[in-house]
Amino acid sequence: MTNEPHRFALLQRLLHWLMAVGIFTMLFIGVGMVSTVTPKYLPLILIHKTLGVALLVLVLIRLALRLYYGAPPLPADLPRATKFGAALSHQALYALMIIMPLLGLGMLWAAAYPVVLYGGIQIPALLPLSDGLHTLLWNAHFYLAFAFFALVLLHLAAGMFHALVRRDGIFEKMALLPLQETTPAE
Amino acid sequence: MKAFARANPEFAAFASWAKTAPWTGSYAEEPYNGLNSFIFTNASGAEHAVRWSLLPSAEPVPISKAELDERGPDFLEQEITERVRTAGSQRWTMLITVADPGDPTADPSKAWPQGRRTVQVGTLVVQRIEPERDGPCRDINFDPTVLPPGIRVSDDPFPAARSSVYRKSYDLRTAEAEDYPRNEVVKP
Numbered sequence: 001m002t003n004e005p006h007r008f009a010l011l012q013r014l015l016h017w018l019m020a021v022g023i024f025t026m027l028f029i030g031v032g033m034v035s036t037v038t039p040k041y042l043p044l045i046l047i048h049k050t051l052g053v054a055l056l057v058l059v060l061i062r063l064a065l066r067l068y069y070g071a072p073p074l075p076a077d078l079p080r081a082t083k084f085g086a087a088l089s090h091q092a093l094y095a096l097m098i099i100m101p102l103l104g105l106g107m108l109w110a111a112a113y114p115v116v117l118y119g120g121i122q123i124p125a126l127l128p129l130s131d132g133l134h135t136l137l138w139n140a141h142f143y144l145a146f147a148f149f150a151l152v153l154l155h156l157a158a159g160m161f162h163a164l165v166r167r168d169g170i171f172e173k174m175a176l177l178p179l180q181e182t183t184p185a186e
Numbered sequence: 187m188k189a190f191a192r193a194n195p196e197f198a199a200f201a202s203w204a205k206t207a208p209w210t211g212s213y214a215e216e217p218y219n220g221l222n223s224f225i226f227t228n229a230s231g232a233e234h235a236v237r238w239s240l241l242p243s244a245e246p247v248p249i250s251k252a253e254l255d256e257r258g259p260d261f262l263e264q265e266i267t268e269r270v271r272t273a274g275s276q277r278w279t280m281l282i283t284v285a286d287p288g289d290p291t292a293d294p295s296k297a298w299p300q301g302r303r304t305v306q307v308g309t310l311v312v313q314r315i316e317p318e319r320d321g322p323c324r325d326i327n328f329d330p331t332v333l334p335p336g337i338r339v340s341d342d343p344f345p346a347a348r349s350s351v352y353r354k355s356y357d358l359r360t361a362e363a364e365d366y367p368r369n370e371v372v373k374p
């Protein structure tokens with residue numbers, strides 16, 4: 001497997017960082033908008049819905065790219081448990097990136113709110129009005145948002161650990177620009 | 187309530203209005219005046235801040251405070267149900283009042299001066315009364331910022347506040363829907 005690239009494709013890296021910024025924005029806007037009654041509430045929730053749906057589209061593109069390009073291999077000296085943990089947490093991150101927007105949409109559909117995004121784009125409802133379903137999806141959107149935040153922080157910590165402590169080249173695989181010459185000894 | 191009125195001096199205007207207005211014995215005989223202002227965009231793209239009113243077609247029959255006190259607690263609801271059932275559809279004319287520059291569009295507690303331009307924009311027809319308890323409206327949040335194309339919120343901060351608070355209350359209320367007192371009659 002010596003011919004495998006040692007970085008993610010440029011498009012994959014761009015999407016990773018673009019979506020990372022988007023998801024942090026979503027988490028903070030989400031918590032911010034539900035705690036205000038000022039006129040800011042309306043633009044905030046409009047951004048939340050629009051950006052959330054945009055991220056759903058992006059994650060699908062991202063998964064397609066992942067299937068097409070694959071991922072560069074991890075360093076051989078990484079313990080098996082660490083590799084397993086990394087794979088599991090990445091799968092969980094992908095799952096949350098897909099589930100969170102769907103829960104947001106589903107919650108609005110189940111309450112019969114019209115879903116209108118920025119620019120007047122309207123998304124038709126795919127779920128019937130149902131108080132029980134609304135409550136379920138609302139709770140899931142709330143609790144999973146915090147689980148998502150926790151996982152992202154853990155992921156960030158792991159990334160920093162690789163970049164600053166282990167310096168094993170894992171961070172460079174996702175970095176937009178090559179950092180300093182810290183490529184691992186071959 | 188007293189503490190609320192003291193903390194919110196605008197409330198006094200409503201309290202004195204509520205004591206003096208002529209009373210009727212029916213929802214169908216009452217005018218309804220929206221307090222919030224919205225921006226209407228006309229066909230040529232011009233924008234105007236407006237408030238809307240719904241004016242009854244039914245002739246108002248004034249009744250005294252003493253008469254009102256004698257009626258049951260839910261009489262208005264029973265009356266409108268009975269009226270629509272026996273006398274047929276009830277109508278209101280929708281009228282918008284257009285603000286002049288400088289009118290207090292951002293403060294729903296302040297009336298606009300008399301003599302503003304009004305435009306008749308439609309008719310509300312009530313054909314059927316649905317009970318709240320198991321009716322089709324119960325699980326809908328009437329969010330004042332869900333508006334059709336051509337209408338949007340103005341500098342009045344209250345629709346946004348209402349939207350935010352109604353969303354929260356909707357979340358909490360639908361989460362307890364199982365404990366909601368339903369109608370005793372089993373639906374067919």
Ligand code: HEM
Nearest residue numbers: 026027030031034049052053055100101104105142145357
């Ligand atoms: C990456 C995707 C998303 C993330 C990370 C996210 C995150 C959040 C967070 C943190 C909250 C605040 C929860 C609280 O404190 O109560 C929230 C609330 C909300 N989100 Fe999202 N969200 C996402 C996508 C969406 C989408 C796509 C929609 C709709 C189109 C949506 C609609 C809502 C709504 C309506 C609320 C308010 C819920 C309520 O309290 O009634 N979200 N979201």
Ligand code: HEM
Nearest residue numbers: 020023024066071090093094152156159160170171173174
């Ligand atoms: C909302 C924020 C983020 C999300 C949802 C996210 C998601 C992901 C996912 C799903 C992968 C796996 C890629 C794959 O194998 O297909 C990944 C890889 C990676 N992420 Fe993030 N990420 C976020 C933020 C960050 C941050 C802030 C850092 C900075 C330390 C970071 C550093 C990395 C690195 C270095 C990799 C490559 C790991 C490897 O090759 O195994 N990520 N990220």
